[in-house]
Amino acid sequence: MARQLDSATRDALVERVRFYRDLGLTEFYRRPVNAAIDAAVEASEPATAAAEQSTFASSPEETAYLPEEQAIAPRKPISAPPLVTTSVLASGDKAAALQLIRDDLGDCTRCALHKGRNKIVFADGDPNARLMFVGEGPGADEDAQGLPFVGRAGQLLNNMIAAMGLKREQVYIANVVKCRPPGNRTPEPEEANTCSPFLFRQIDVVRPQVLVALGATAATYLLGHRQPLAGLRGRVHAFRGMQLIVTYHPAFLLRDPRQKKEAWADLQIAMKELGLKPPKPASGS
Numbered sequence: 001m002a003r004q005l006d007s008a009t010r011d012a013l014v015e016r017v018r019f020y021r022d023l024g025l026t027e028f029y030r031r032p033v034n035a036a037i038d039a040a041v042e043a044s045e046p047a048t049a050a051a052e053q054s055t056f057a058s059s060p061e062e063t064a065y066l067p068e069e070q071a072i073a074p075r076k077p078i079s080a081p082p083l084v085t086t087s088v089l090a091s092g093d094k095a096a097a098l099q100l101i102r103d104d105l106g107d108c109t110r111c112a113l114h115k116g117r118n119k120i121v122f123a124d125g126d127p128n129a130r131l132m133f134v135g136e137g138p139g140a141d142e143d144a145q146g147l148p149f150v151g152r153a154g155q156l157l158n159n160m161i162a163a164m165g166l167k168r169e170q171v172y173i174a175n176v177v178k179c180r181p182p183g184n185r186t187p188e189p190e191e192a193n194t195c196s197p198f199l200f201r202q203i204d205v206v207r208p209q210v211l212v213a214l215g216a217t218a219a220t221y222l223l224g225h226r227q228p229l230a231g232l233r234g235r236v237h238a239f240r241g242m243q244l245i246v247t248y249h250p251a252f253l254l255r256d257p258r259q260k261k262e263a264w265a266d267l268q269i270a271m272k273e274l275g276l277k278p279p280k281p282a283s284g285s
C-alpha cells in the first residue's frame with residue numbers, strides 16, 4: 001500500500017523528480033517514486049513555471065552577468081545519453097569512466113553551439129579530485145585550446161585555487177556547455193539543457209567532496225532552480241550527496257574586482273569543508 005506523504009515532502013519530491021526529468025534522467029527515479037508523484041509533476045508544470053518567472057528577481061551583479069530571460073530553463077524532457085557503464089565505475093577507474101563519457105559525446109552536434117566551435121572543451125584536471133569547479137561555457141581562448149578556464153578568467157581561477165593552497169592539477173574543472181556560445185553570450189536554455197547531462201555524468205564519476213559553481217548559470221543548472229547569486233552564496237548546499245558552494249564567475253570578478261573579497265569568503269567555506277588551511281605567507285611579507 002502506498003505510503004502517504006505530507007505536503008512538504010510531496011512538494012520537495014515533485015520538484016526533485018521534475019529537475020531530474022528535465023535533465024533527461026528518467027530511469028532511476030521511476031523505481032522509488034510512485035505514479036501519484038509523476039501526476040503531480042505534470043500538474044505542477046504551468047504553475048511552477050509561472051511562479052519561477054515571477055520570483056526570479058535579479059540582483060544588480062547577476063543582471064550584469066546573466067540576463068534574466070536567458071536564465072529560464074525550459075521544462076521539457078530531453079533525450080538522455082546512456083549512463084556510464086556500471087562495470088567501469090565499479091572498477092574505480094575514474095579516468096576510464098570519464099573517457100567513456102567523452103567518447104559518447106563524440107564530435108557532438110546535439111545543439112546549435114556546435115556550429116561555431118573550434119574545439120569541444122570537455123574538462124581539465126584530476127578525475128580523483130576532492131574539489132570541482134563548474135563554470136558556464138568556453139570563451140575564445142578555451143575554444144582555441146580545448147581546455148576550460150585558460151584565458152584571463154582562467155588565470156584568475158588559477159590564482160583562486162592557489163590561494164586555497166591547491167594546484168590546478170589537483171582539482172577538476174568543467175562547464176555547463178562544452179562549446180563556445182557565439183560572442184560569449186549566456187547559453188540558451190535549450191543548449192544548456194542538452195549539454196548539462198554530460199556534466200552531471202562527469203560529476204557523478206568524479207564525485208568530489210565539494211563542488212563550486214562559478215556564477216549564476218552554473219548555479220542555476222546544478223541546483224535546478226533560479227535564484228540571484230546573493231541568495232545562494234555564503235552557505236553550503238546539499239547536492240547529490242556532495243557539498244555545493246556558489247560564488248562569482250571569475251569573468252565577473254575581472255569586471256568588478258571589488259567582489260573578490262566576497263568570492264574569497266565563499267572559497268573559505270569550501271576550504272573549511274575540505275579541511276584546508278590557506279598557505280602561510282612567505283616570511284617577511
Ligand code: SF4
Binds near residue numbers: 105109113194
Ligand atoms: S554544447 Fe554540448 S550538446 Fe551542444 S554541441 Fe557542444 S558538446 Fe554538444
